[in-house]
Amino acid sequence: MTSIYDAIRKDHDRHRELLDAIADTQGDSADRRRAWDEFYHDVKAHAAAEEETFYSKLMSETWGQDSARHSVHEHEQMDEQMEKLRETDMSSPAWLTTFKQLKHDYEHHMEEEEDEVFARAQKVIDVDDTDAFGARFLKRKAREGELIEEKREDALED
Numbered sequence: 132m133t134s135i136y137d138a139i140r141k142d143h144d145r146h147r148e149l150l151d152a153i154a155d156t157q158g159d160s161a162d163r164r165r166a167w168d169e170f171y172h173d174v175k176a177h178a179a180a181e182e183e184t185f186y187s188k189l190m191s192e193t194w195g196q197d198s199a200r201h202s203v204h205e206h207e208q209m210d211e212q213m214e215k216l217r218e219t220d221m222s223s224p225a226w227l228t229t230f231k232q233l234k235h236d237y238e239h240h241m242e243e244e245e246d247e248v249f250a251r252a253q254k255v256i257d258v259d260d261t262d263a264f265g266a267r268f269l270k271r272k273a274r275e276g277e278l279i280e281e282k283r284e285d286a287l288e289d
Contacts (some may be wrong), residue, residue, distance in 0.1 A: 135185060135256065136249055142177045143241045146170065149233045159221040167221070171213055171280035174237075176280045178206045179274035184200075184264060188255055189248070198251050205240045209233060 133141075149170040156163035170271055189195035212233040256264055262289045 132262035134268065135252075135268055136261060138265040139177075139181065139185070140245060142169065142173065143245065145278040146177075146241065148177060149173075150177035150237065151232045153230065154234060158229055167216070171217065172276060172279055174213065175210070176276040178210070178280075179275040182206065184225050184268045184271050185252065188264070189252055192255050195251055198248055198284050202240070202244060202248060205236070209237055209240065211234070277285060 149166050151164060152166040153170065156166065186199040186203055189199040212229055216226060216229050216233065219229065
């Protein structure tokens with residue numbers, strides 16, 4: 132079984148790899164498109180599953196609410212950056228500028244989550260329940276992966 136912390140960390144490790152791979156590409160190349168597409172879809176599914184299975188538990192405690200809200204707010208900001216990138220020509224300087232900001236923001240978010248949020252969560256999620264939370268996270272992430280384009284279309288209609 133995979134604990135919630137291991138599941139999130141594994142995703143973060145892959146996201147770091149993809150961010151570095153994208154940073155090593157130039158222009159509108161096949162490598163950049165492939166890495167970006169994987170990053171975009173995995174981060175979208177990851178963030179939604181994390182909010183529903185992990186942050187919701189943190190918010191059950193008063194002292195966890197600010198931390199969870201802060202992380203969800205960061206998700207919203209990064210989501211806006213990712214949508215902007217999706218609509219911008221990959222070979223433009225604007226794409227690279229926005230990507231560099233996203234990379235910086237997301238790396239900070241992952242560090243903060245692994246160092247501070249996990250410590251808070253360990254006070255709320257019993258050690259015997261971490262595998263069950265991990266399973267719920269992975270199941271929800273798979274479902275969210277199927278909904279990405281549908282949710283995007285709904286957001287564009289708003």
